[in-house]
Amino acid sequence: MFVIVTYDVNVKRNNKVLKICRKYLVHVQKSVFEGNITEAKLRKLKSELKRTTKTDEDSVIIYRFDSLKYSSKEVLGEYSPEEHFL
């Protein structure tokens, strides 16, 4: 499946969340990651994010798409996706 993960977290936790997401997805914008991921890896990503973030302060949204058939993506301006897969 394809996911888009956006987050808005306390600055103290920003680096940790960035490092976690980088293991699984492509970094496309300051606090936005996207990419194809398996069910098992999505579960791991979510549990790592839950352990790292504070539910009353931080916000993580995971948009999940099992098919990209009817979708497209457009970028206005700067775009430099970073890939950091191990």
Next chain:
Amino acid sequence: MFVIVTYDVNVKRNNKVLKICRKYLVHVQKSVFEGNITEAKLRKLKSELKRTTKTDEDSVIIYRFDSLKYSSKEVLGEYSPEEHFL
């Protein structure tokens, strides 16, 4: 159609971009908007964003979904979507 708009813009332009997006979509996270929008309104939103942002400094990503059939959304932590439709 449904769109997700994420942006990473120079702080000087942040408020302007926020105000533009608020006219068309729901503000779900600091620099993330989502919602259903018509083709005509998406064109207007894009032209306003193009006029406001600087292509060599700012980044706007527009994810577009003509069907949400195979998709879902999950939130970890804080979530307070603001609706500001005129």
